[in-house]
């Protein structure tokens with residue numbers, strides 16, 4: 485299958501992460517995009533960007549759009565999601581913090597090459613099965629993030645419905661659904677292991 489046309493991401497979809505970032509709980513989903521060149525399909529090696537000194541890991545449930553979707557009601561979302569897995573929303577936190585300060589967009593902080601590693605995807609049998617998936621992220625065997633999709637402020641159904649009301653979602657597009665608390669830096673030489681249920685992703689970080 486061809487790669488995604490776009491990667492749609494959700495910010496602050498877990499209250500505890502919004503809190504650790506010193507941010508308010510949003511009143512509707514916060515969407516941003518990564519370019520298709522951010523995808524590292526199946527994991528592998530990520531080269532940290534030269535222009536950032538602080539890249540953070542954010543483990544997230546990822547779903548794939550199975551059919552073109554525009555203004556899809558929540559009750560119909562199951563017909564438009566065909567795969568799920570785990571991804572890491574790698575974020576140049578220093579660049580993002582500066583952008584927030586200057587009221588500039590996050591595109592550069594969030595969109596660098598390899599900033600969207602995603603595991604091999606598993607077929608979706610029922611969206612209900614995605615409402616209580618355990619997420620973990622280890623660096624060098626040490627657990628850094630642990631959470632459950634049950635703590636999402638908006639469910640996968642709600643996120644896909646909302647996103648499809650703002651952009652047409654196309655077959656193959658990916659949706660990153662937000663990270664639980666515990667985000668932190670990765671450095672050259674780190675090996676990341678991210679899991680969501682049985683989905684598993686390994687990423688090696690180099691400079």
Ligand code: MG
Nearest residue numbers: 542573662663
């Ligand atoms: Mg994120």
